Amino acid sequence: QTQLRGDQVIVVSNREPYIHEQGPEGIVVRRPASGLVTAVEPVMRACSGTWIAHGSGSADREAVDRHDRVAVPPGVEDYQLRRIWLTPEEEQGYYYGFANEGLWPLCHVAHVRPVFRESDWEAYQRVNQRFADAVVAEARSEDPVVLVQDYHFALLPAMIRAQLPQATVLTFWHIPWPNPESFGICPWHKEILQGLLGSTILGFHTRFHCRNFMETVDRSLEARIEAEYSTIRFQDKETLVESYPISIEWPEPATVAAWPSVAQCRQQVIDRLGLPQDLCLAVGVDRFDYTKGILERLNAVERLLEKAPEWIGRFVFVQVAAPTRASLDEYRSFQEHVERVAERINTRFGRPGYRPVHLLAQHHEPDAVNELFRAADIGVVTSLHDGMNLVCKEFVAARDDQQGVLVLSRFAGAAREMTEALIVNPYHVEETADALLRAATMPPAEQRERMVSLRSTVREFNVFRWAARMLADAGRWRLRARVEARV
Numbered sequence: 329q330t331q332l333r334g335d336q337v338i339v340v341s342n343r344e345p346y347i348h349e350q351g352p353e354g355i356v357v358r359r360p361a362s363g364l365v366t367a368v369e370p371v372m373r374a375c376s377g378t379w380i381a382h383g384s385g386s387a388d389r390e391a392v393d394r395h396d397r398v399a400v401p402p403g404v405e406d407y408q409l410r411r412i413w414l415t416p417e418e419e420q421g422y423y424y425g426f427a428n429e430g431l432w433p434l435c436h437v438a439h440v441r442p443v444f445r446e447s448d449w450e451a452y453q454r455v456n457q458r459f460a461d462a463v464v465a466e467a468r469s470e471d472p473v474v475l476v477q478d479y480h481f482a483l484l485p486a487m488i489r490a491q492l493p494q495a496t497v498l499t500f501w502h503i504p505w506p507n508p509e510s511f512g513i514c515p516w517h518k519e520i521l522q523g524l525l526g527s528t529i530l531g532f533h534t535r536f537h538c539r540n541f542m543e544t545v546d547r548s549l550e551a552r553i554e555a556e557y558s559t560i561r562f563q564d565k566e567t568l569v570e571s572y573p574i575s576i577e578w579p580e581p582a583t584v585a586a587w588p589s590v591a592q593c594r595q596q597v598i599d600r601l602g603l604p605q606d607l608c609l610a611v612g613v614d615r616f617d618y619t620k621g622i623l624e625r626l627n628a629v630e631r632l633l634e635k636a637p638e639w640i641g642r643f644v645f646v647q648v649a650a651p652t653r654a655s656l657d658e659y660r661s662f663q664e665h666v667e668r669v670a671e672r673i674n675t676r677f678g679r680p681g682y683r684p685v686h687l688l689a690q691h692h693e694p695d696a697v698n699e700l701f702r703a704a705d706i707g708v709v710t711s712l713h714d715g716m717n718l719v720c721k722e723f724v725a726a727r728d729d730q731q732g733v734l735v736l737s738r739f740a741g742a743a744r745e746m747t748e749a750l751i752v753n754p755y756h757v758e759e760t761a762d763a764l765l766r767a768a769t770m771p772p773a774e775q776r777e778r779m780v781s782l783r784s785t786v787r788e789f790n791v792f793r794w795a796a797r798m799l800a801d802a803g804r805w806r807l808r809a810r811v812e813a814r815v
């Protein structure tokens with residue numbers, strides 16, 4: 329961050345880092361479940377500045393109107409939150425439509441067909457322009473540093489550049505980038521690429537996604553690709569395409585010291601869910617999204633109970649599935665499908681006092697999530713495709729007892745770093761079931777060996793490292809631009 333001292337930092341994301349709601353006793357402030365907020369908030373707290381977001385969670389607009397612009401986090405007030413209020417039509421077209429029915433399945437290749445409607449595309453363009461105008465209105469100089477977050481804002485970088493040519497625009501794409509054939513399905517793929525190439529730096533989680541992006545540009549636009557430097561020159565402007573694997577904020581020793589012990593957490597979870605005392609507990613925590621492989625996980629649990637019946641009565645799988653995008657048909661039918669499969673497994677293998685699957689389809693407070701992570705014998709992440717995945721990193725961060733086994737999908741960006749996990753192909757039920765079994769019987773010494781190594785990776789490559797690398801690259805870029813301007 330030192331390179332940017334004195335520069336103004338503006339973040340743009342769809343989601344608000346805080347939600348203000350009218351409760352019976354006045355306004356209450358909540359922090360929503362989001363990988364993005366988990367990752368970017370520490371940066372904003374360190375740099376101060378302004379965060380521009382859609383007031384999506386703060387549903388009761390009348391009640392929270394006076395929170396259009398507010399200092400957050402509550403009580404600490406490190407930075408400003410400025411809300412953009414979208415109309416229901418804008419939110420439908422831009423967020424649910426183009427971003428989540430179009431770009432989300434397009435980039436995840438999870439065999440859900442992307443939907444591209446002309447009206448969604450129009451809303452997406454309009455909303456991106458509204459955010460660009462807000463950035464310009466917030467800018468106190470000609471060259472602020474603007475951090476653009478995610479696939480909701482593919483057009484924003486070029487729009488910002490059109491009005492603030494000297495701004496440094498750092499765009500981070502939190503989801504995968506598919507191969508050129510897959511991306512070419514989008515009727516407006518060229519416009520999206522041109523929008524993103526307004527960025528000074530365009531970041532992905534992995535080299536693989538960077539390469540896919542560069543190949544997509546190569547096929548679609550008249551641009552010069554410098555593979556060696558990882559840059560793209562398009563219409564006389566250069567963009568650095570770089571990988572910045574995102575991570576979590578590693579918990580402070582004082583925070584860890586205040587956590588209830590692993591034994592207490594385990595007993596709490598056993599009591600709350602009415603689980604057997606002598607059990608192997610596997611845990612998953614996700615937004616209730618079809619890319620997270622929740623169905624594949626349940627199939628693997630079922631297969632495990634089939635092939636290793638000695639675990640019936642003792643193996644329990646708890647899945648937290650936080651509600652998400654539930655107004656979309658694809659999500660509703662997926663969620664119903666998962667509920668049916670969970671029910672089927674429980675009917676098949678359950679008995680009085682024992683249910684193998686506990687599907688908790690509600691948002692949980694962070695302490696409750698942490699308690700589950702600490703209570704678990706196995707952390708399960710089986711995404712069908714995931715830019716990074718933070719849950720696996722949070723799981724190991726929760727385990728200062730150095731026990732617990734991580735089962736991790738090879739299709740999560742995190743699999744490239746977290747090599748001491750049991751890596752699985754979630755589409756392969758047998759393999760995933762075997763990994764769960766192996767985890768269930770792994771000796772404590774081997775668990776410790778793997779966990780110690782996983783923890784040191786995440787501790788070192790934490791979210792500050794992610795941000796620092798990106799901001800350091802931005803700082804160098806700004807310096808170069810200033811030097812060149814002088815020549």
Ligand code: GDG
Pocket residue numbers: 361362363364366367502503574613614615648649650690691692693694697714715716717718719722
């Ligand atoms: C996108 C990319 C990338 C979930 N349920 C609850 C809850 N969560 C928290 C988890 C974690 C976060 O939400 C989910 O983060 P992920 O990284 O797993 O996934 P996405 O939301 O899809 O995020 C992803 C990320 O952006 C960052 O770049 O890693 O690949 O898809 O922090 O713990 N938190 C609470 N209650 C819940 O019920 N408190």
